[in-house]
Amino acid sequence: SADQTAPQAGSRAKDAARYLSQPLVSEIYTADPSAHVWGDGKLYIYPSHDIDGDAKEDDLGGHFEMRDYRILSMDSPGGKVTVHPTALDVKDVPWATQQMWAPDAAFKNGTYYLYFPAKDKQGAFRIGVATSKSPVGPFKANPAPIKGSFSIDPAVFTDTDGKSYMYFGGIWGGQLQRNVTGTYDPNGSKTDLEQPDKPALAPKVAALDGSMTEFSEKPRDVVILDEAGKPLLGKDHDRRFFEAAWMHKYNGKYYFSYSTGNTHYLVYAIGDSPYGPFTYKGRILEPVEGWTTHHSIVEWQGKWWLFYADSQLSGQTRLRNVKMTELTYNPDGTIQTINPFRK
Ligand code: FUB
Numbered sequence: 001s002a003d004q005t006a007p008q009a010g011s012r013a014k015d016a017a018r019y020l021s022q023p024l025v026s027e028i029y030t031a032d033p034s035a036h037v038w039g040d041g042k043l044y045i046y047p048s049h050d051i052d053g054d055a056k057e058d059d060l061g062g063h064f065e066m067r068d069y070r071i072l073s074m075d076s077p078g079g080k081v082t083v084h085p086t087a088l089d090v091k092d093v094p095w096a097t098q099q100m101w102a103p104d105a106a107f108k109n110g111t112y113y114l115y116f117p118a119k120d121k122q123g124a125f126r127i128g129v130a131t132s133k134s135p136v137g138p139f140k141a142n143p144a145p146i147k148g149s150f151s152i153d154p155a156v157f158t159d160t161d162g163k164s165y166m167y168f169g170g171i172w173g174g175q176l177q178r179n180v181t182g183t184y185d186p187n188g189s190k191t192d193l194e195q196p197d198k199p200a201l202a203p204k205v206a207a208l209d210g211s212m213t214e215f216s217e218k219p220r221d222v223v224i225l226d227e228a229g230k231p232l233l234g235k236d237h238d239r240r241f242f243e244a245a246w247m248h249k250y251n252g253k254y255y256f257s258y259s260t261g262n263t264h265y266l267v268y269a270i271g272d273s274p275y276g277p278f279t280y281k282g283r284i285l286e287p288v289e290g291w292t293t294h295h296s297i298v299e300w301q302g303k304w305w306l307f308y309a310d311s312q313l314s315g316q317t318r319l320r321n322v323k324m325t326e327l328t329y330n331p332d333g334t335i336q337t338i339n340p341f342r343k
Contacts (some may be wrong), residue, residue, distance in 0.1 A: 018055075020340050021290075023313055023321035024081045025072060031320035032102030032244070032294040033307040034155065039107075043300050043308065044135050045072040046105045046114065050319050060190065061173035063318040066100045067091075069116065070187075071119065071136040077301060077324070087137030088114060088130050089207045094143045095120050096128060102244065102294055106156040106164060106212060107135070113212050114139045115166065117152040124184040125175050127154045127168060129213045137204050148206070148215055150179040153294070156208070157247035157274065164212060165274050167222065169203040170243030176201050196235030200224075203241045203258065205275060222256060223277040224269050232280060237263045239280050244294035247274065250304075251333060257284060260296055266308065268335060281334055284327070291317040297327060304329065310340060 016022060024030075029050035036044050046069070053065030069087040070128035075081045090096050096118035103116040114130045114137070126145035132138060146166075158164045169176045171192045176308045178188035180201075193201055202221035209216035224232050224241060242261025247254060256278045264287035269278035269321040286295065290311030297303055306327040309320040328336040 002290075012075060016277070018341055019310070019312055019323075020338065020342055021323045021325045023323060024074075024274070025083055026313060026321070027083050028070060029314065029319040030070075030072070030322045031292070031309040032153075033296055033304075033309060033322040033324075035103055035296045035298045035300075035305065035307045035324075036106040036107070037298060037300050038112075038135055039308075041075075043074045043077075043298070044105070045074075045322060046103050047072065047309075047322050048100070048102050048320075052267055052319060054182055057317065059172060061099075061101075064099060064101060064173075065318075067098070069100060069114065069137075069139075071137060072322070077305070084136040085138075087132075088116070088139045088141060090118060093118060093128060093130070093141040095126065096141075097121055097123075099125075101125075102153045104155045105135075106158060106208075107157070108164070108212050111212070112137075112139070113156070115154040115156055117154060117168075120145065122184065123186060124150065124178075125152050126326055127166075128321070129153075140161070142213055146214055148218065150184060151176045151204070153243050153245055155245045155247060155296075157249075159274055160249065163274075164208040165205050165247070166208055166215070167203060167205050167245035167247055167256070168219075169201075169241070169245065170261075171201055172242070174243050176203075191233055196233065197232055199231035199235065200234045200240035202231075203245050204258075220275060222275075224256070225277050225279050227279065229279075237261075238265065239267060246296050248297045250329065253333060254278070255335075257295065257297065259292070264288070264291070265291070266293060266306075270333065283337045285338045285340060290320060291319070306338060308340070 030047040127149035128174035130139035130141040206215040206219040244259035266285040271278040288310035
């Protein structure tokens with residue numbers, strides 16, 4: 001069916017105490033939570049809206065068949081979570097055909113911007129933008145994707161000087177490896193560069209122009225270094241970038257965080273500029289139930305929060321539920337690793 005109520009009362013509910021935190025909503029399945037506080041004091045979450053489609057599970061994420069976005073909001077941590085009506089549907093995006101994957105949002109000059117990856121008519125992921133005067137939509141999509149965009153998982157960060165940057169990319173089903181020449185290659189590698197001893201494929205960053213709807217520069221590589229100052233290698237699956245970029249600033253430093261995908265960690269690296277380079281520092285979250293997780297980090301009401309997702313309600317990777325838990329920094333600025341299960 002196109003939508004399903006998560007089986008809260010089903011047999012899985014009895015295991016709830018095993019998990020560090022509980023699903024924020026159970027009316028719909030949600031994943032990839034990008035959380036923001038815009039100024040009215042509330043917290044808004046821009047998640048993927050998972051549906052139970054027909055596709056078999058595969059390594060390229062064909063089973064993530066999402067077709068629309070619904071936004072969540074909360075007045076206080078632990079308080080009621082409101083599930084807002086459809087904010088954008090793939091049928092209203094002229095260039096997109098399927099797979100509305102992990103979105104993000106930004107706010108500038110009275111307008112809210114929803115950024116989202118979807119496949120175009122050639123089957124290539126592109127990143128689109130839609131606008132609204134309300135943080136929860138409905139959003140109106142621009143007729144074409146952002147010029148020069150490719151791959152998945154946009155994350156838009158606005159620095160303290162007001163300049164906004166989009167981080168994006170994902171390997172395997174996210175197609176970063178099929179865009180290395182600047183043109184999408186449908187016959188390219190299914191996974192990565194297939195060069196384990198070479199630097200891993202880098203996520204991308206590009207500044208946004210004043211319209212917030214186009215890049216103002218060609219996307220650059222986000223370089224992630226090891227403790228010796230060398231780029232992480234393709235074979236370093238515990239640490240190299242896979243997907244789910246996020247940027248936040250803490251005590252004047254830039255924290256670039258991401259998922260390692262097939263090893264299932266959320267990890268982070270720290271730098272002195274929004275462009276990097278970033279030095280790998282460690283894990284934020286140990287593996288959750290389900291193949292994917294994807295996160296955001298935001299300060300709200302004097303605390304720092306990690307938003308992530310797992311498959312607690314369904315037991316199925318394609319039907320996820322978003323969660324939040326407090327994030328703690330050590331005095332040296334490193335982040336304490338979170339275990340998503342109780343001991
Ligand atoms: O939700 C679909 C895809 O799975 C996202 O774009 C990835 O980050 C992973 O969570």
